[in-house]
Amino acid sequence: MSVGTNTIYEIQSTEDYQKFVFSCKDHVIALNFYANWAQPCQYMNNVFKELSLKFSDIKFANINAEELEEISESFEISIVPFFIILRQGKILTKVSGANPPELTKIIAQFSKKIVVPSIESSNILNEKSENEITNVLINKESEYEDLTIRLEKLVKAEPVMLFMKGTPTNPQCGFSKQIVEILNDLNVKYGFFNILSDQEVREGLKEFSNWPTYVKNIFVLSNFFRYPQLYVQGNLCGGLDIVREMIKTGEIQKLFQESGIQFT
Incomplete structure (x- = not known):
């Protein structure tokens, strides 16, 4: 080299x-x-x-x-x-x-x-x-107006939606692979979207989900908002660490039950 x-x-x-x-x-x-x-x-x-x-x-x-x-x-x-x-x-x-x-x-x-x-x-x-x-930052609002409508439909495409790098059968990063394994262990039906296949969705979803946090020329890369992202009934639950914690506390199982989502 x-x-x-x-x-x-x-x-x-x-x-x-x-x-x-x-x-x-x-x-x-x-x-x-x-x-x-x-x-x-x-x-x-x-x-x-x-x-x-x-x-x-x-x-x-x-x-x-x-x-x-x-x-x-x-x-x-x-x-x-x-x-x-x-x-x-x-x-x-x-x-x-x-x-x-x-x-x-x-x-x-x-x-x-x-x-x-x-x-x-x-x-x-x-x-x-x-x-x-x-x-x-000021001009971004009009730029994402049409994309927002598309994202609203995407996050609600299935009761449980996973935005990941790759696909469930071929994940392209370790975090995506781990969250797929978690969802499979729960035996829950979920839809997915490969954010690597669409740059517009990948970047737009960060704005849609109020990510990232902007503080005087700094953008926060919180684990909460790194891909993968899991949505339930159109609402963001979080990334791998948050989902793990929700399972540990039983919170995500309760959320599935309240939403009428079947799992084991």
């Missing part, structure tokens, strides 16, 4: 990540955890790219926080954008949110190069990012 100078490496798998860290063991590493749907991440991806050009002695890598959940969870990533600085496998520091001045300062701190960023310029960048994010 070769990681070139001034190149941001795109991590594609856990094995890919391990190879990257090993190949860069003599360097400081900067990791950018992002999600495609989060506007702050889109902006910070550009900032991250500019920093990679400025600080060529540091190795930069992008990690899709949702698609590579195993890596995200190993670092306890619960928000995006999120940045981790490593050296020889050890965490040196972390930076959360869309904060160009802070990220620039941290990267410069661990770089051997002497680069003095313009504080005035950085503040303008940060202000611009917040304005762009605000405008995008």
